[in-house]
Amino acid sequence: MRRFLNHFKSKTIHRSSWNSCTNESHPHHPIATLLSLRSFSSTTTAQNPIQDSNHNQAIDFPGGTIKFIPEMRFLSESLEERIPCYRVLDDNGQLISGNNFVQVSEEVAVKMYTDMVTLRTMDTIFYEAQRQGRISFYVTTIGEEAINVASAAALSMDDVVFPQYREAGVLLWRGFTLQEFANQCFSNKYDNGKGRQMPAHYGSNKHNYLTVASTIATQISHAVGAAYSLKMDKKDACSVTFFGDGGSSEGDFHAALNFAAVTEAPVIFICRNNGWAISTPISDQFRSDGVVVKGQAYGVRSIRVDGNDALAIYSAVQAARQMAITEGRPILIEALTYRVGHHSTSDDSTKYRPASEIEWWRMARDPVARFRKWMEGNGWWNGMAESELINGLRQQLLHTIQVAESVEKPPLADLFTDVYDVPPSNLRDQEQWLKETLEKHPQDYPENISV
Amino acid sequence: MSADPKVFLMGEEVGEYQGAYKISKGLLEKYGPERVLDTPITEAGFSGIGVGAAYYGLRPVVEFMTFNFSMQAIDHIINSAAKSNYMSAGQISVPIVFRGPNGAAAGVGAQHSQCYASWYASCPGLKVLSPYSSEDARGLLKAAIRDPDPVVFLENELLYGESFPVSAEVLDSSFCLPIGKAKIEREGKDVTITAFSKMVGYALKAADTLAKEGISAEVINLRSIRPLDRSTINASVRKTNRLVTVEEGFPQHGVGAEICTSVIEESFGYLDAPVERIAGADVPMPYAANLERMAVPQVEDIIRAAKRACHRSVPVAAAA
Known part of the structure; x- marks a missing residue:
């Protein structure tokens, strides 16, 4: 209206x-x-x-x-040809001729590669920690490292990120330390979330990275609201939100795209179309040509990008950011990729998809290996640098886990704070009663609760 | 809105049309389309956008055309607005107000007539306010907008058309009311009647009639459903020794149930009679006027309940 x-x-x-x-x-x-x-x-x-x-x-x-036309012409349910996919590097990490992309400096490229490898190594080790029963839950980003790290590299620190839960790489790029990741997963007293969220549900105001919401897709409309706020303040920044192919079926996705178009909000929607929403393949998720075509219906400029090509993601996100801020408009990016890992530690994906499919994406289309080949072609990386990085990371990560595990858990006071800005009387009463009970009956309560 | 440029209003028809009930009259003209936003018809959409804007520094006031429609957006109100401050360990505050008419109006059927007070009041992280008079509306809404926590602000469509006398103090631009404090609208010594929103008016009418029959009723206007002013309620019951709770919502798990528990926990020894609970009928709201009247509390219901509490027995069957 x-x-x-x-x-x-x-x-x-x-x-x-x-x-x-x-x-x-x-x-x-x-x-x-x-x-x-x-x-x-x-x-x-x-x-x-x-x-x-x-x-x-x-x-x-x-x-x-x-x-007006005299023929009764129904729009086809699909285009004759599927929307093409932008890429810069071929499967062997070679530049495709005739491409247009944003050149990345050696320094940035090395950090991008290092962060991708760090993310993968962290995922591997934290995943193992969950299998050993040391943490309750974990979710990996394996296979989607390029989307994580290259999009983060293309953004400015002032851009506000509304993640789903498979974007730890963005936070890593922005300087969240491995120890901070571990503290969150082990919910110890140094966890900046005070032990309130499931493992891998990170958030950090300092890094302009909003706390992960487990509800699928709500972050998409929140990103539009934040973008509206940035626009009202005339800031040189946009908001960026990530979600999966499954998330695009939620009402929030559709409401958010429509509102973003109508309010001309500077927001980038990044859909990681990785083929699977837990066990639901995209053929059961939607019958459109993926997610990219949905942008046009809402009046949102859109592009489909090879999500396993870090340079393509970097270039597309940087261009999207420019358009979003200078033109005051939302942009939709559909990144085609594959979830090489299981959905989370709660499922075994070989039960619902062929192992050969996983293996093909893991080996032939690995985004990390592809970027490495390009780096090596530029003389920016070699085998020695690789083994140094991997060995150092493994040791460092094992150490962070040991430290995180040995730190005591959050104090009892953290149970009651932050429900409100100032606790109301009923909450203060409850806290007082609990403290009194603990003091009276210490033998009935676990020892690892510090008051 | 004039005090803080971060405050903005959004919702369906709030701008050009000035609100479905003209509540936002003149605001678009005064503050412009950036701060008075007409939205597409998607409750989940504008609630989510509002929450996101609140995450990032603005103070949105989100209007629902009726709170019944907030059901389409309840995920954002509960899972996002109410929980984010806690889940983020205090990193994300959500200073947002969800407001609009709540509860029964007249002749608008089941999907426009439900009271959501007890739904939202059961959720930690939210504050739930419900004004009765002009004084309440002005003082509480200002408090809600200035509050750093998310507030659900439950208005009443029928009260929009009702006038109340206001003092010079209330008209003063600095006037504001505290959240979490009930107001004793009328002092009494024989029975306490708690109510909120339109039912405060009914309770006051009932108190008038009761006074003529020699029963002195104390009427408490709750104003704040969460936090609930347990001390004012309990102090009153300790004085009158009798309690009648009144609400338009459904009886089960209602506001009256919570008040009753509070009194039993804190003032059981003071009670001289069983607590009487007056609530809406346990059915979706019927449309036909005769049935609708039977489904919502009437002044007579309150009078009868108060008399029962005061041992002036009126059998329940006589209610019909």
Whole structure:
């Protein structure tokens, strides 16, 4: 309705009617016209109102002129050709000729590669820790390292990130330390989330990375709200949200795209289309040509990118950021990739998809190996650097786990704080009663609770 | 809105149309379309956008055309707004107000007539306010907007058309009310009647009639459903020794049930009679006027309950 109403706000009033472009006069009182919906006073094309003689050929309708045609033509449910996918590097890490991409410096490229390897190593070790029963849950990013790290590299620290739960690489890029990751997963007293979230549900204000929400897709509309806030403050920043192919089926995805278009919010929607929502393949998720085509329906500029090509992701996100901020518009990026790991530690994906499929993506389409080949071709990386990095990381990560495990758990006070800005009396009473009970009956309570 | 540029209003028809009930009259003209936002018809959409804006520094006031429609957005109200401060260990505060008419109006059927007070009041992280008079509406709404926590603000459609006398103090631009404090609308010594929103008016009418029959009723306007002003309620019951709770919502797990528990926990020894609970009928709201009247509390129901509590026995069957 806002669009229609905006037309009425326009100073230039052109007369055109719903059915045809005659000069029939209508009242222009907003409410009267809103209720009758009979005329649109001004549209984007109304600078050149259609003449009466043409009124059988076209209708002037909000959003532009629409031609009349004699054929009864239904829109096809799909395009003849699927939307192509932008890539910069081929499977062997060679630059594809004729490409346009944003050049990455050696320094940035080395950090990108190092972070991708760090992310994968951390995932491997934390996953093993969960299998050993040391933490309750974990979720890996294996196979999607390029989307994580390259998008983070293309953004500015001022851009606000609304993650799902498979984007730890963004936080890593922004400087969250391995010990901080471990402290969160082991929910010790140094966890900056005070032990309140499941493992791998990180969040850090300092890094402009909002706390992970387990509810699928709610972060997408939150990102639009934050983008609106950035726009009102005229900040040189955008908000960025990540979600999966499954998340695009939630109502929040659709509401968020529509609202972002209507409010002209500087937000980048990054869909990691990794083929699987737990055990649901995308053929059971939607019948459209993926997610990218949905942008156009909402008036959102969109691109499909090879999610396993770090350079393509880097270039696309940087271009999207530029457009989002300078033009005040949302951008949708669909990154095609594959979830090489299981959904989480709660499932065994070989039960619902062929091991050969996983193996093919793991070996032939590995985003980390592809980027490494490009780095090596530039003379920026070699086997020695690789083994040094891997060995150092393993030792460092095993150490962080040992430290995180040995640190005591959050104190009892952390159970009660932050429900409200200031605890109400009933909460203060509860805390007091609990403390008194603990003091009275220490033998009945575990020793690892510090008051 | 004039005190803080971060406050903005969003919802369906709040701008050009000035609100479905004209609550936002004049605001678009005064504050412009950036701060008075007409949204597409997606409750989950604008609630989510509001929560995101609150995460990142703004103070949104989100209007639901009726709180019944907030059910489409309840995930954002509970899972996002109410829990984020806790889940983020205090890193993300959510200063947002969800407001709109709640409870029964007249002749609008089941999907426009439900009271959500006890739903939202059962959720830690939220504050739930429900004004009765003009004084309440002004003082509580300002408190809600200034509060750093998410607030659910339950108005009443029928009260929109009702006028109340207001003092000069209330009209003063600095006027604001504290959250979590009930108001004793009328002092009494024989029976305590708790109510909120439109039912406060009914309770006051009942108290007038009871006074003529020699029963002095104390009427408590709860104002805040969460936090609940347990001390004011209990102090009153310790004085009157009798309690009638009144609400328009469903009886099971209702606001009255919570008040009853609080009194039994803290003031059981003071009670001279069983607590009487007046609530809406345990059915979705029927449309037909005669049935609708039977489904919501009436002044007579409150009078009868108060008399029962005061041992002036009126059999329940006589209610019909």
